[in-house]
Amino acid sequence: xxxxxxxxxxxxxxxRTGICKLLEEQAxxxxxxxxxxxxxxxxxxxxxxxxxxxxxYFPKASAYDPGPSEQQRELYEFCAHSxxxxxxxxxxxxxxxxxxxxxxxxxxxxxxxxxxxxRSAKKNYLPAYFMLLVLALFQIAMQISQLMISPLTYLSAExxxxxxxxxxxxxxxxxxxxxxxxxxxxxxxxxxxxGEFVQTRGFRKMELFLLFLVVAALIWLLxxxxxxxxxxxxxxxVLLFAVILSVTGLQTWMKRKGVSTGTNRIVxxxxxxxxxxxxxxxxxxVTNAIMHLPVWKETRxxxxxxxxxxxxxxxxxxxxxxxxxxTEATSPDYSYEAHEQSSPFxxxxxxxxxxWFSNELPEMSYIVYTTKIPAIYDLxxxxxxSPSDYPAGEDEQGNLFYDxxxxxxxxxxxxxxxxxxxxxxxxxxHYVLCYENSVVILKPSxxxxxxxxxxxxxxxxx
Amino acid sequence: xxxxxxxxxxxxxxxxxxxxxxxxxGMDIMDRVPxxxxxxxxxxxxxxxxxxxxxxxxxxxxxxxxxxRRRSYVLTDRGRETLAGEYRRIRCQxxxxxxxxxxxxx
Numbered sequence: 001x002x003x004x005x006x007x008x009x010x011x012x013x014x015x016r017t018g019i020c021k022l023l024e025e026q027a028x029x030x031x032x033x034x035x036x037x038x039x040x041x042x043x044x045x046x047x048x049x050x051x052x053x054x055x056x057y058f059p060k061a062s063a064y065d066p067g068p069s070e071q072q073r074e075l076y077e078f079c080a081h082s083x084x085x086x087x088x089x090x091x092x093x094x095x096x097x098x099x100x101x102x103x104x105x106x107x108x109x110x111x112x113x114x115x116x117x118x119r120s121a122k123k124n125y126l127p128a129y130f131m132l133l134v135l136a137l138f139q140i141a142m143q144i145s146q147l148m149i150s151p152l153t154y155l156s157a158e159x160x161x162x163x164x165x166x167x168x169x170x171x172x173x174x175x176x177x178x179x180x181x182x183x184x185x186x187x188x189x190x191x192x193x194x195g196e197f198v199q200t201r202g203f204r205k206m207e208l209f210l211l212f213l214v215v216a217a218l219i220w221l222l223x224x225x226x227x228x229x230x231x232x233x234x235x236x237x238v239l240l241f242a243v244i245l246s247v248t249g250l251q252t253w254m255k256r257k258g259v260s261t262g263t264n265r266i267v268x269x270x271x272x273x274x275x276x277x278x279x280x281x282x283x284x285x286v287t288n289a290i291m292h293l294p295v296w297k298e299t300r301x302x303x304x305x306x307x308x309x310x311x312x313x314x315x316x317x318x319x320x321x322x323x324x325x326x327t328e329a330t331s332p333d334y335s336y337e338a339h340e341q342s343s344p345f346x347x348x349x350x351x352x353x354x355x356w357f358s359n360e361l362p363e364m365s366y367i368v369y370t371t372k373i374p375a376i377y378d379l380x381x382x383x384x385x386s387p388s389d390y391p392a393g394e395d396e397q398g399n400l401f402y403d404x405x406x407x408x409x410x411x412x413x414x415x416x417x418x419x420x421x422x423x424x425x426x427x428x429x430h431y432v433l434c435y436e437n438s439v440v441i442l443k444p445s446x447x448x449x450x451x452x453x454x455x456x457x458x459x460x461x462x
Numbered sequence: 463x464x465x466x467x468x469x470x471x472x473x474x475x476x477x478x479x480x481x482x483x484x485x486x487x488g489m490d491i492m493d494r495v496p497x498x499x500x501x502x503x504x505x506x507x508x509x510x511x512x513x514x515x516x517x518x519x520x521x522x523x524x525x526x527x528x529x530x531r532r533r534s535y536v537l538t539d540r541g542r543e544t545l546a547g548e549y550r551r552i553r554c555q556x557x558x559x560x561x562x563x564x565x566x567x568x
Contacts, residue, residue: 056508074488074531078507081489108506109474109513116512195472 005031006040008208013093013125014117014181015202016055022204023053023087023095033095036088038248052098054084054106059119063091064264066255079106092120110192118185126181133174139167152369152383155376156341156348158229162221169210176203232287239283243275305356312356319351321366321459326444326452329361345373346380363445368460370438380439384432385419392423405432412450414457435461468520471548474505478513479545485526485536488514517541 007026011019023033026043027050034044056079058072068076068089075094076086083103084096096106107113143163146154154160180203188198218237222230247268254264305312317338323329339350352365369380385405392403401424410418413433421430429447433440433456440460448456471479477495486494488510495505505513514535517523522541527534537545 070531074533075508075511077531078488078492078511081492082507084507104504104506106506106508108504109472109509112509112512116508 001045003045004034005043005045007043009036009038009040009090010204010207010211011041012177012180012200012202012204012207014121014184015200015204016117017199018202018204019055019095020053023097024051027051027053027097033087033097036090036095038090038252041088049099052100052103053087054096054098056094056096056106056113057092057116057120058089058094059092059116059123061089061092061094062261062265063124064251064255064261064268066258066260066264082106091124107197110188110195110197113197114185114188114192121181126178129174129177132170133178136167136171136174139163140171143167151379152346152348155379156343156346156369158225158341158343159221160343160345162217165217166214169214173203173207173210176206228291228293232290235286235290236283239279243272243279246275247272307357314356319353320349320368321351321364321456323353323362323364325459326364326448326455327362327446331355331358331361333358334361343372345376346371364443366440366442368438368440377437377439381417381432381434384439384441395424403428410434412453412457414454414461433457433460467516468522468544470551471544473503474509475513475517476545476548477503478505478510479517479522479537479541482523482535482537482541485534487527487532487534489532 007022026033027046028048030046030048031043032046032051033041033053035042056075058075060069061072072094079086079096083098083100084106085098087095087097089095143154143160180201184198184200191198222233225233250271251264251268254267259267302316303314305314314333314335315337317336319336319338322336323334333355335352335354335356337352337354341348347368347370349368349370350365351368352363354363354365355361369384371377371380387405388403390402391400394400404422405419406422408418408420408431410416410433412418413431415433415435417434419432419434421428421432429444431440431442433442438460442456468475474495477498478491480498481491481494491514492505492507492510495503514523518525518535520540521538522544523535524538525533526536
């Protein structure tokens with residue numbers, strides 16, 4: 001039979017009602033709060049009994065204190081005198097239990113209690129959630145800006161949905177904590193004027209659910225990512241946890257060693273800052289090195305040319321349509337490259353077939369967007385056919401003209417719609433083909449024949 | 463409208479100050495208040511701790527002795543004045559009550 005069990009420390013700071021209720025239920029099941037740490041609250045097995053818990057707040061206390069101050073010890077003695085035994089503390093929050101049937105509460109003046117809670121909340125709880133809220137809003141603004149700048153690349157990125165989930169969860173958590181706190185605070189302030197206490201409401205279950213959701217999404221993401229990306233993300237997470245564990249570990253160690261509050265605070269902050277800088281500095285070269293490990297490369301380099309001090313790589317990736325499918329051209333020097341990324345919204349395949357040092361053989365590049373949500377289809381067409389921001393040239397009268405996409409006969413392509421790019425009146429060999437679930441942006445280096453269009457249609461009309 | 467600090471006293475404040483007519487420590491106060499009021503008024507340990515600190519900051523009580531963490535206090539002139547003011551306020555309330563309902567009902 002196990003001696004201890006642990007509760008995740010995801011408690012709402014001011015939720016004295018919820019904390020006491022949860023601990024009292026645990027006591028009835030035979031578990032008594034034994035130790036409070038940064039990550040978990042430890043409960044020790046005892047005989048099941050009905051006991052009372054009380055949470056009180058000591059604003060002068062700090063998470064960096066080496067131990068309770070003389071003033072705190074005086075408070076503990078007062079509490080012990082009325083039967084309240086200290087079970088654990090974390091920064092300003094102090095948890096007591098009492099085995100008497102009907103003990104005098106620790107707090108009997110609601111206004112004084114409220115002042116203490118508010119002073120304590122202003123020290124860590126409120127600034128931390130305000131900062132997290134700003135961070136979440138900033139991240140969401142960044143996501144929106146990426147969506148606006150390059151919607152198709154953004155929507156097809158593997159991490160898009162996960163980013164939204166994380167930022168959304170963070171925003172929701174900060175909002176419910178802050179709105180919850182202030183609505184309780186103003187209600188409690190009014191009631192305290194009449195000598196009444198107001199019960200608190202925590203968001204532990206919702207926050208644990210959000211945490212579970214984020215962890216589940218992270219596992220799903222790591223499993224569905226390309227191996228090299230998963231390794232990079234895994235290393236980033238390991239480094240992040242290493243920083244958190246080192247910082248809190250050092251903070252706890254200094255507390256045990258009796259290091260003063262001020263020194264502990266400075267060392268902890270300096271270490272946090274230094275390790276964050278180190279991670280940011282490390283993550284780029286580490287990521288870069290991993291990305292370029294041949295074992296993780298999704299495009300397999302077959303050969304490398306050296307010419308004039310430059311390297312030119314030859315790849316032999318599988319691509320859905322090859323120049324050889326359309327023409328008689330063949331060459332061992334052709335390089336075939338495929339870069340694919342996929343999200344639950346969209347799959348983007350960027351393919352090319354090129355040849356170095358030859359102007360005679362045809363080349364081709366194309367991007368295939370395959371939509372997984374019908375609503376994105378129109379966006380894909382709009383993006384693929386949107387004119388360039390820069391002028392394509394100047395006509396005889398000196399007027400600037402821009403690239404445009406004009407509708408063509410789609411029948412040869414077996415497409416729903418087909419567009420061709422024009423610079424003024426000059427047509428380019430640059431097509432946008434719309435199939436049922438996919439949009440293809442095709443750029444061959446030669447003028448296509450009707451027969452070749454039919455072959456292309458047979459490949460993409462699936 | 464929020465009440466100005468110590469302009470009027472709550473029952474708990476009143477009895478804590480009353481106990482401090484003579485020098486005593488926090489734990490004595492916790493025992494004396496319910497004894498004095500026949501259990502009608504109890505002061506929680508957290509509330510007592512905070513009130514002693516605030517009374518001291520407001521100059522209503524002063525520290526007389528500190529034996530380890532056992533600290534004793536006594537009422538100052540300002541504290542006595544506040545207590546007397548509260549007494550007068552309660553007496554006025556009693557008088558007003560009697561004016562309305564008469565001595566018998568009181």
